[in-house]
Amino acid sequence: MKGQLNLLLALVLALVIALMAVANVEQVTIHYLAGETRLPLIVVIFGSAIVGGLVVGMLGWVRLFSLQRRLKAAEKKNEELAALLEQTERLDTAAAKE
Template sequence: MKTQWLLFWLLVFAVLVAVFALLNVEPVTIRYGFGTVQTSLVLVILLSALFGGVLVGLYGIIRQYVLERDLREARKALASLEAERDALQEEVGALRARLEQKEAAERGAEASYDPEGALPRDP
């Protein structure tokens, strides 16, 4: 829907420029640094609008290319960070397992330790 509205407003703008150009049909002299040209004001207006549209289009294409490149780089960085996170989570899991084994061994050693000697225990 957004694209349709954009096209609609572009068409309205193009029609307004064309009407404005047709209302200004006098001949004009354009002076360049190396010469002059006598032409219709309609042609000057339409060519100026076309040139402006081309510049805006080129800017949009370049901007889109830069944004897509940045997005690709961000996705690569994200994938790298996710791989690092997964590796760290595996390392944390392994360390927790080692800690639990060590704690279980210490509990087992404490349970079998008799500070007063080899006294029988009451069941």
């Protein structure tokens, strides 16, 4: 069922892309600092979307690694505290037996 839903979503997305490509065929001029170029509008739109997606993806990647590092530090601290608790419980048990 999930595979069929993904296939249907991909087909709808392909249809939207095809419609945008047909609707945006006129040439536009892009001005850079060192010159200019003429490209179809659809290339500019999808190029901008791809660059935006890459930027968001890289920021998410940095955030993921930051959270993984914090998780490892928290797990290490948890293990240290668990060992300290176990040691304290052993001392309390030994003191209660005396």
